[in-house]
Every structure is written in structure tokens, then in C-alpha cells.
Amino acid sequence: MATPLRSNRDFRLLWMSGLFAVLGSQMSALALPLLILKETGSAVQAGTVGTVSICAVLITMLPGGVMADRVERRRLMRVCDAGSLLAVTALTVAVWNGHAPMVLVLLVATAGAVLNSVYAPAAFGLLRAVVPPDQMGTATARLQARTATVRLVGPLVGGALFGIHEALPFTAQFLGLFLSTVCVALVRTRSAAHKKAGSVFSRDELTAGLGFLWQLPYLRTVLLVFGLGMNFAFGALTFTALAVFSEGGRSGLGGGFVITCVSAGALVGALLAPRLSPDRHIRALLVVTCWSCVLTAGALAWLSSPLVAGLLCAVCMGLSTVASIGFLSTLLVVTPEDRVGRVQSAASFLSSIVQPFGPLAGGALLTALGPRNAFGVVGVVLAVSAAVMTLAPSVRSGAVPPPASPAAPEAGAEDSDAPGPHEPAVRPVLDAPGQREPAVRPVPDAAGPGAL
Secondary structure (H helix, E strand, C coil): CCCCHHHCHHHHHHHHHHHHHHHHHHHHHHHHHHHHHHHHCCHHHHHHHHHHHHHHHHHHHHHHHHHHHHCCHHHHHHHHHHHHHHHHHHHHHHHHCCCCCHHHHHHHHHHHHHHHHHHHHHHHHHHHHHCCHHHHHHHHHHHHHHHHHHHHHHHHHHHHHHHHCCCHHHHHHHHHHHHHHHHHHHCCECCCCCCCCCCCCCHHHHHHHHHHHHHCHHHHHHHHHHHHHHHHHHHHHHHHHHHHHCHHHCCHHHHHHHHHHHHHHHHHHHHHHHHHCCCCCHHHHHHHHHHHHHHHHHHHCCCCCHHHHHHHHHHHHHHHHHHHHHHHHHHHHHCCHHHHHHHHHHHHHHHHCCCCHHHHHHHHHHHHHCHHHHHHHHHHHHHHHHHHHHHCHHHHHCCCCCCCCCCCCCCCCECCCCCCCCCCCCCCCCCCCCCCCCCCCCCCCCCCCCCC
């Protein structure tokens, strides 16, 4: 009989590690642009940090997956821990000294993004060794619920600390990372390193994750339609709602309520997921989520109440979170052990690459067509995606894994508390299963249907 998650020592450590690290990251996510604006007075420079961070993540995501499959994952996580602590320490000291040079901020943001690209697939793979397949859905839901809660609370705490002293949010992030590092250092479970002949970053290695996703019609369809199409359209939908219900920027109350409801919906969805067994009802959840977004877009075209709009968006986000948890659990189970890192990186790459363009498209539609027509166009895009998810044979058939590579005997083994002779002495964090927050996270994630 499998050990319950509440008694699973290593899962509890990974959960707490993420709690500390995400909380610290969320506090600094609000404080960093405020700091740059205060020191430079330039919104362009504040935006540059976010752009650099996003670009660094996208560029290094696939190589990070290769590293996670070539190096023992717990060891790799500890190395990333040390790098993240070093980066955040440098920024914290600079802010306490009264001046954080723009060059330092960019370097720290880039380092955080690169380390995130390596840490996330390593943690994703280690989670598979820590949690048995029949508990993966519940474990994923608990990680999502933790992160959704912190993302509601963290910016508020960070803003309050920044009001007291501009260095306090970064100090809090340092403390969070330190506690997170301790938790990861205490994890005993190890996963095997899969060493192969040839170049580490060859074309075949970099595209192995994409190739695996492409060869399974179910994974391919869900990621392209739900991960890309729905994610893009929901980003446009929420930005348009933010602009419309903020009365073009004259009042932030209505738009802020809508966005808060979206975050609350993600939290409620994560809390409900363990009771709904999303990995067993994934197709129904995907279809219901898609059509709910279509109906919401149609309703927003005629609504004038931020309250109703926020509640509709919250329902969409809650359903999306449950569906995403089910899909992620399925992905972890069907992926061969020696490709977990590359597959996770490839899935994250596909679902992330369109996120910056959703709000841009929403703004362009709103400017060119006005609110009602903008919601209408977004609704059409959502309807096309929903129709594909409903009718596609590949989605109805579900995920049928190809013959998996034999698991290495070392996977899932536990070591003693003492570090091994080749381990670094020593971190950052689990989001959705295995996602880590960058050391510096200057802009919030664009969350929506298909956000994996």
C-alpha cells in the first residue's frame, strides 16, 4: 500500500520548499518594477527587465530539459539552489546599500530565468520518483493550491514591505530561498542520471521532448489547442476585460476585481481538484472548460457589471486549473523516465510561447473594434478551439503511451542523510508539478486555460 501524501516525507519537503520560494518570489515580483521606477523613473527600463527574463526562459527551456535528463535531478536542483541564493543575495545587498545598478538587475533576472529553466524539469522528474502514479493527481492539485494561495497573498505582503523599506521584499525573498534550499537539501529521493554518448545539446537531444509530444496524437492535440490556442485567447479575453471594466484606465476597481477573481478561481480549482479526480475525467474537463470560455466571451460582450464578469472569469479559471492538473498528471505518468525533463520543458515551452501575445492581441482588438466586437472575435477563436477539443478523435482516444524505456534501478532510491562524495554542498521551487519560480520574477505569469 502506498504511503499517504501527508506521511510522504520527501513530498512534504518539496511542498514546503515551494511555499517558501514562491512566497519570496511573489513579494519581489511587485517590488522589483517599483524599485526600478523609483530609481530611474523609466517605465521602459522596468519593462526591459521583464522582457529579458521572458526571453531567457524561452531560449534556455529546451536545453534545461536536456540537463534534467542527463544529470541526477536532486543534485541538479541543489546546484540551482546555490545559484539562486547567490543571485538574490547580490541584489538584496545592493538594495540595502541604496543603489541597485540596472546591469545587476538584468544579470540577476537573467540568472534567475536560466536557473528556472534547469530546475523546473529536474523537479518535475523528481516528483515522479517521490509520488506514486495513483497519487499524482492529488499531489499536483496540492502543489497548485499552494502556489495559487501564495500568488494571492505574496504581492500584497510585498507591497506592504516595500512601503516600509524598499529592501524588505528582497530580504524576505532571500529568507524564503534559504528555507527552500534547506528543504531541498533534506530530500532523500534520487532519480537516475541517463548518460548517453554524443553531444549533450545536439539537435536530437534538444528536440526529443517535442518529438515525444508530437508522436502521441492526444498530447499533440491538447498542447496545440488547449495549451497554445486557448492560452492565447484567454490572455486576450482577460486583458480586454481588465481594460473595459477599468473604464479605459479611469478606475482600477472593476478591472482589479476581475483579475482578482481569476486568481481566486485558480485557487478554488486547485482545492477542488483532488475531489474531482481530474486525471480520470480529463476529456470532459477539457471540453467543459473550452465551452465555458466561449460562453463567457459572449456574455462579456453584453455585460456591464464587473461583479458578474469577474465571477464568469473565475469559473473559467477554476475549470482550467482542474483540467490542467489532470493533463499534467497524465503527462507525468505516460512519459518514459529517461525523457521526463525534456518532455516537461517542451510542454512548458509550447504553453508559454504565446502568453506574451494574448494581451497584445486583446489590446489591438479593443482599439480597432471596440469592446463588444473585440469580445466577439475572441469568442470565435475560443469556439474554434472548443470545437476541435470536442470533435478531435485524438482527444477522445486519450493518452496511450508508447513502449517506455526500462526504468533505471536507481530511480526513486533513497540515500542516507549524509551527502555523497560527489554532491555539491548545498535553491528555488515547485509550481505546477515541478515548476520553479525564477530568482527574480519581474512580471506575473499570464495564467489561463492551458497554462501548464
